[in-house]
Each structure stands twice: as C-alpha cells, then as structure tokens.
Amino acid sequence: MRAPDFWQTDAMMARALSPLSWLWRAGAGIRAMTTTMRHPGCKVFCVGNFTIGGAGKTPTAQALYQTLRDLGVEAHFLSRGYGGKLAGPHQVDPTKDTASDVGDEPLLLAQSGPAWISRDRGIGAEAACNAGAQAIILDDGLQNPSVIKDCSFAVIDSGFGIGNGRVIPAGPMRETLEQGLAKIRAIILIGDGNPAFLDTLPASVPILRARVVARxxxxxxxxxxxxxxxxxxxxxxxxxxxxxxxxxxxxxxxxxxxxxxxxxxxxxxxxxxxxxxxxxxxxxxxxxxxxxxxxxxxxxGIRLEFDAPEQLVNIVSAVLSDG
Structure with missing residues (x-):
C-alpha cells in the first residue's frame, strides 16, 4: 500500500481519522486475546516494523541469516507468504515454486537459505524446527501473536521514520510506539537520516545503524x-x-x-x-x-551493511546463549 501524504504530518485529515484508530487497535487486541501463543522449540528471531510499507525487512532478514550462519546456527526463514496461493506450511523450492505459489519475498529469501511459508505462523515455525532449523527468522511477524519470540528487531527507514506517529488509518503505525517498543530488543535504523522520534526513545533501546548498498x-x-x-x-x-x-x-x-x-x-x-x-x-x-x-x-541486488556489525552479533549471541 502507498502511504498517503498526510501520514507524514499531523494534518487535519490525520486528526479526523484518529477515532478510527481505536477500531484498528481494538481488532488487534481481540486477535491477541483469542490467539494461542506457542514456542516452536528453537530460537525465534523476528524481523518486523512498526509501520505499514517497505522499511528494509528483507535485506535485514538476509543479514540476520548470515550472522546466524557465521555463528554456526542453522536458521530457516518463515513468512506468511503474502501474495501466494499456498497456505502451508510449505518449504519453498526456488527451482519449482513461483511468486504466485508462495509470494515474492519468500521466493527471494529462499535464494539465501531454507525458507518456509505458512498462514499459521505457529504451525509453520514448528514445521521448520522439526525439519532441522536451530533458529527461525520470522519475516514481518512483530504484530503476529501466534509465535513466542526470543528476540525481535524493528526495522525503520530513517527517511520515513514513523511518520506522524498515529495508528492506521490516521497514520502509518500498526500499533502505538509504546506497544511496539515493549516487544523489541533493538531498532535497526536504515539510512543516514535522524527522524524526530529518536529523541523520544528511552536510552535502554539500542539503535543499530545500517544502510542498503548495491551488490x-x-x-x-x-x-x-x-x-x-x-x-x-x-x-x-x-x-x-x-x-x-x-x-x-x-x-x-x-x-x-x-x-x-x-x-x-x-x-x-x-x-x-x-x-x-x-x-x-x-x-x-x-x-x-x-x-x-x-x-x-x-x-x-542489494545487501545491508551495518555501521557496527558487532552490535548485531552481540545481541544474537546473547539470545542464543540464554536458556
């Protein structure tokens, strides 16, 4: 979906739509309360974002996969499979599957490592673990309540930030900033910008700077x-x-x-x-x-390059050693 211009400002349209944001939030709350959360039995790393729209989750997931691989961990990607017709759980075969089967993002991720799609992310995570995954990289699952995550990263485009900070439809946020911050281990900020919301963050939230570079x-x-x-x-x-x-x-x-x-x-x-x-x-x-x-x-072709790659390594290593 293309972000409307008023999502970047606190304009009259944003303020007028704010009451409808409560409906979105209520729907998310009901979903969370009626969903059974479960852990698949292997470490779950989630790559998500606070807002609607592209922020750089795919290259981030690929960078996380490489980090886990360097640490000797067999990781599998897990995606909903948006745009594909298969419900899963299904392990993506890049030599046979098409985007109409599994979606474009899982097909691209499968070129880096084992990738699964599943409309029910909890069942998909269990299938991947049963197939030998030592860790799951959950693509775009920050707001999904079905899987218990061991570590979540919020990917943010530094040029867009969080827009006007309001929840859909008044703004681009999928949830309030406070709700999102409570779920994550760190923010991965892509680009050289310094969005204003950074000044409101508690000092306890690590910010990992990165940029997209061409391969x-x-x-x-x-x-x-x-x-x-x-x-x-x-x-x-x-x-x-x-x-x-x-x-x-x-x-x-x-x-x-x-x-x-x-x-x-x-x-x-x-x-x-x-x-x-x-x-x-x-x-x-x-x-x-x-x-x-x-x-x-x-x-x-693109890849993600971190300013201080050891920050990501340290976080991942700490999660792997915990329990």
Whole structure:
C-alpha cells in the first residue's frame, strides 16, 4: 500500500481519522486475546516494523541469516507468504515454486537459505524446527501473536521514520510506539537520516545503524535505464540506482506486490527501446515476473551493511546463549 501524504504530518485529515484508530487497535487486541501463543522449540528471531510499507525487512532478514550462519546456527526463514496461493506450511523450492505459489519475498529469501511459508505462523515455525532449523527468522511477524519470540528487531527507514506517529488509518503505525517498543530488543535504523522520534526513545533501546548498498552496482554505472518497481517505497530503489551512478531516464511505479501482466511488460519494453535504455527493477519484483518474461530485464541486488556489525552479533549471541 502507498502511504498517503498526510501520514507524514499531523494534518487535519490525520486528526479526523484518529477515532478510527481505536477500531484498528481494538481488532488487534481481540486477535491477541483469542490467539494461542506457542514456542516452536528453537530460537525465534523476528524481523518486523512498526509501520505499514517497505522499511528494509528483507535485506535485514538476509543479514540476520548470515550472522546466524557465521555463528554456526542453522536458521530457516518463515513468512506468511503474502501474495501466494499456498497456505502451508510449505518449504519453498526456488527451482519449482513461483511468486504466485508462495509470494515474492519468500521466493527471494529462499535464494539465501531454507525458507518456509505458512498462514499459521505457529504451525509453520514448528514445521521448520522439526525439519532441522536451530533458529527461525520470522519475516514481518512483530504484530503476529501466534509465535513466542526470543528476540525481535524493528526495522525503520530513517527517511520515513514513523511518520506522524498515529495508528492506521490516521497514520502509518500498526500499533502505538509504546506497544511496539515493549516487544523489541533493538531498532535497526536504515539510512543516514535522524527522524524526530529518536529523541523520544528511552536510552535502554539500542539503535543499530545500517544502510542498503548495491551488490552489483558497477554493472549499472553509466547505463541508461528505465527503472520500474512495485514495492512499498519505490523511491528508495531509485536512490540506490543513483548511488551507483546509473542514468535513469524514466521511472515507473506500481503498487506494492503488483502482479505484472504481459501488456504492462510490453509497454515497459517499448519505453526502454524508444529511449535507448535498459529495463531494471528490484530483485523482489523480478521474482514476480514469469521466467519467460525476464529476458532483457536486470535487477539491482542489494545487501545491508551495518555501521557496527558487532552490535548485531552481540545481541544474537546473547539470545542464543540464554536458556
């Protein structure tokens, strides 16, 4: 979903919608009270966020997987499988499954390590543990009450912060900041910005600074490209292309998790050809393209780079040694 402009300010529309936020919060409260929480029997690390929209959870989950692997821990990803038709629990097979089966994010995560999808996250976590996982990386599960987490991280885009701090629909927050802070071990702040809400945080909340960097940036330096994206915040992708000095001649935005149709891809190819440019998209968007439609479309690969990677290692190590 695309964030409306008033989510960034305390404008009249935000104030007018504030009473409806109580309905959202009441629904979340009822869900929590009527859901049976359980622990799967192996460590659960949750990567989530406080707000709607893309914050950088996927590269964070991949970085966490690498950290666990470096520590000798067999970790499996677990996702709801948004956008896929399978309910699970199902272990993703990147050689056979498609985004329409399991969703784009699990398909991308499965290229890094074992990944599962399950609408019932509790059952999915148990399936992964029974299959040999020593740790679960729960993708976008901070507000999910079905799984007991050993450690949760809130991923925040430093350029967006928490918007106006109000709960949906008055703002982008899935819950109040106080509720979110009570669930997490640390905040992972992506980018060089300093959002105002940082000044209100208690000193006890660690902030891990990180930034998204391109894995294959030189391949795009100096290239004329038509860039398209169907992610939460396409502007972040375009900024990454500019950072590697790609020559963006046009950008085309689609809705988050957009399913591309042949006529749309044909129109994109025409735009690129008419401007003597190449088509480039995100890795996540590439996962949603049929294999037969990927020819001539490149993807900018990204990874998360921490300012002080030992901070993440120390937190993960402490969680692993606890109990």
């Amino acid at each position: 294959n940036g030189p391949a795009f330096t100096g290239r004329r490209v038509v860039a398209f994206a169907g992610i939460g915040r396409p502007a972040k992708f375009y900024d990454s292309l500019r950072a590697v000095e790609a020559n963006i001649v046009e950008t085309v935005d689609f809705a988050d998790h957009h399913v591309f149709h042949k006529d749309e891809l044909a129109a994109l190819r025409h735009k690129a050809t008419s401007q003597d440019a190449d088509l480039v998209t995100t890795e996540k968007d590439l996962m949603r393209l049929p294999s037969a439609e990927r020819d001539g479309i490149s993807a900018l």
